[in-house]
Amino acid sequence: MSCIQFFKFKPLLKRSIANHLLRSALGLTMVLAIPLMAVTSASVHAQTANSQAPVLRPEMVKLLQASQGASKESQFEKALSLAQQAMSMPNITKDEKPYVLRTLAASAMQTKNFGLAVSTLETLIQELPDTTPPDQKLALLESLLSASQQAQELERFVKWARVYLDLGGRNTSVRSVLIQTFSVLKKHEEVIKEVNAKIKFDEGLKVKTPENELRLMAYGYRMLKDEAGYNTALRLLLQTYPSKAYWAEVIPRMARQANFNTRFDLDLYRLLEVTGNLEDVTEYTDMASLALKNGLPAESLRVVELAYSAGLFGKGSDAANQQKMRQQAQQKLAEDEKALPALEKSAKDANTISSLADVYASQQKWELASTTYSKAIEMGGLRREAEVRLHAGIALSKLGKKAEAEKMWDNVQGEPTAVELAQLWKIWQKAN
Numbered sequence: 275m276s277c278i279q280f281f282k283f284k285p286l287l288k289r290s291i292a293n294h295l296l297r298s299a300l301g302l303t304m305v306l307a308i309p310l311m312a313v314t315s316a317s318v319h320a321q322t323a324n325s326q327a328p329v330l331r332p333e334m335v336k337l338l339q340a341s342q343g344a345s346k347e348s349q350f351e352k353a354l355s356l357a358q359q360a361m362s363m364p365n366i367t368k369d370e371k372p373y374v375l376r377t378l379a380a381s382a383m384q385t386k387n388f389g390l391a392v393s394t395l396e397t398l399i400q401e402l403p404d405t406t407p408p409d410q411k412l413a414l415l416e417s418l419l420s421a422s423q424q425a426q427e428l429e430r431f432v433k434w435a436r437v438y439l440d441l442g443g444r445n446t447s448v449r450s451v452l453i454q455t456f457s458v459l460k461k462h463e464e465v466i467k468e469v470n471a472k473i474k475f476d477e478g479l480k481v482k483t484p485e486n487e488l489r490l491m492a493y494g495y496r497m498l499k500d501e502a503g504y505n506t507a508l509r510l511l512l513q514t515y516p517s518k519a520y521w522a523e524v525i526p527r528m529a530r531q532a533n534f535n536t537r538f539d540l541d542l543y544r545l546l547e548v549t550g551n552l553e554d555v556t557e558y559t560d561m562a563s564l565a566l567k568n569g570l571p572a573e574s575l576r577v578v579e580l581a582y583s584a585g586l587f588g589k590g591s592d593a594a595n596q597q598k599m600r601q602q603a604q605q606k607l608a609e610d611e612k613a614l615p616a617l618e619k620s621a622k623d624a625n626t627i628s629s630l631a632d633v634y635a636s637q638q639k640w641e642l643a644s645t646t647y648s649k650a651i652e653m654g655g656l657r658r659e660a661e662v663r664l665h666a667g668i669a670l671s672k673l674g675k676k677a678e679a680e681k682m683w684d685n686v687q688g689e690p691t692a693v694e695l696a697q698l699w700k701i702w703q704k705a706n
Contacts, residue, residue, distance in 0.1 A: 328369030334360060341377050345384060354381035372398065383417065388425035395421060396430075412443050419448060428455050449475075453487055462494035466503070469494075485515045516705035521549035528694065535691040540564045541664070545698060547577075555586045562599055569629075570636035571606035578603055624653035628662045635669055644669040660689035664696050671703050679703060 330338075341356035357378040366374060375398040382391035395418040402411060415438045422431040435452040438445075449472055456464040469483070469491035476483045492507035505527060512520040525545055528534060543561035546552045552561065558581035565574035578600045581587040587596040614633070621627045631646035647666035656662050663686045670679035680703065683696035 328373075329367075330370050330373065331367075334363060334366075334370050334374070337363070338373055338377050341381060345381060350381065350384040354378075354385045354387065357381040371401070375401075379417070383421060386424070388421045389427075391421035392418065392425050392427055392430060396434075399434075408441060412438065412441060415441070415443065416445060416448075419451075423451060423455075428459055431455050432459070450484065450487060453490055457490050457493065460497070462497045465494040466491050466498075482514055485511065488514065513701050513704075516701060518550045521545070521702075522551045524698070525549070525551065528698075533690055535689065537661075538691045538695060540568055540570075541695050544668075545695070545702070548702060552580075555581070555592070558584075558586055559592075559596070559599070562603065565636065566599075566603055566606065568632075569610075570632065571603045571610055572633070572638075573636035575600070575603035575607055576638075624650045624655050625657055627653065628656060628658075631662075631669075632665060635665060638672075640669050640672040644673060644675075658689070660686050660692035664692045664699070667696060667699060671699065676703055 337356055337360040341353045341360065344350070344353035344356060357374070357380075360374045361378050375394055379391050379394040379398060382388070382394060395414060399411065399414050399418060402414075415434060418434050419431060419438060422428075422434060432452065432455055435448050435455075438448055439452075449468065453465055453468045453472065456462075456468060469487050472487060473483050488507065488511050492504055492511060495501075495503035495507050508520065508524055508527070512524055525542055529539075529542055540561070543552065543557070543564065546557065547561070552558065558577055562574045562577040562581070565571070565577060578587065578596070581596070582600075587593070587600075610633070617626075617630060617633075621630050627646060628650035631643050631650060634640075634643035634646055644666065647662060647669060650656060650662060651659070651666065663682055667679045667682035667686070670676075670682055680700055683700050686692050686696040
């Protein structure tokens with residue numbers, strides 16, 4: 275079992291985020307759009323035989339004009355009362371109804387009577403003639419979606435958001451809030467489906483999918499106990515929005531994978547270090563011990579000294595053991611330095627040469643390490659070529675040769691753990 279599995283592990287998406295989902299993302303970006311149908315005295319004039327203009331009764335025109343006039347004067351409660359009077363008039367005609375519904379819906383929105391706005395707008399939309407221009411219908415749908423969101427009518431929001439998107443609605447906030455709504459409704463499969471659709475849509479626009487949407491997808495996988503999906507989503511978050519926090523979750527999760535090769539424990543600690551996640555006494559101790567065990571006392575001593583500099587070593591009940599570790603690393607380093615010239619002369623085969631390169635890398639002699647790794651790879655016959663290429667890529671990256679490092683990591687093959695580590699180093703390099 276990998277010792278790294280015992281790291282402190284605080285799942286980034288463990289806490290429920292439902293309480294944060296209904297912030298008015300849609301309302302912040304959506305323009306209230308209930309196009310009013312202007313009511314004038316001309317509406318009551320007799321129509322010619324060929325005219326398609328609607329006919330409104332004088333008493334209806336009077337009420338609607340009064341309601342719209344009150345709205346212009348910001349007398350919203352009065353406007354709503356007048357609109358409701360219009361709606362309660364007997365025998366409303368087919369010509370009158372669209373005027374009444376639009377006026378009532380607008381007044382309901384202005385007075386924040388969102389439940390009334392929702393029901394009114396639904397009726398209006400459902401009764402729109404087939405000849406209604408798409409832009410007008412989409413505008414009304416945006417208002418209905420905004421009202422549904424404000425009224426917390428989540429199922430209605432989902433229903434009409436689907437209609438809006440199927441009609442080609444272009445307000446990008448709609449799909450974003452739809453994703454959030456599905457998460458609140460605990461419809462995690464729908465969240466994942468919609469985010470994947472959003473990712474493709476965003477790729478077409480050459481823009482990044484918002485971080486909160488990727489987090490919702492990861493949260494959905496987590497709630498479904500889909501570990502493979504969660505790992506994929508977390509990796510996508512790391513690639514798109516690299517951060518110390520995401521690294522802190524990705525690295526320990528990798529160590530707990532069933533096929534993880536514990537030979538690469540030290541490499542995981544190296545990733546923890548470069549991502550700023552080597553933080554507590556146990557982690558420094560484990561990394562220093564592993565480096566010493568792997569015959570790399572220079573790296574072990576460097577880590578020990580970092581722990582002392584950070585004030586983590588040299589105090590408490592473990593102070594004596596920490597000092598002993600320092601002395602062991604110093605002693606072994608002195609022995610290796612004496613033996614190094616002979617090793618350099620005798621190193622003839624690729625495997626010995628690659629081990630020598632590891633020693634140079636542990637001493638952070640990156641140019642010498644890179645040259646030596648390249649020599650070993652060119653000779654061929656390596657027992658662990660994937661591991662050597664992984665380390666060769668790190669040396670190149672440390673030298674600032676990013677393109678060469680990426681090419682080297684792309685050629686890591688055969689060993690699943692090494693392949694995955696190489697891809698993680700690529701992500702790290704791209705962000706640094």
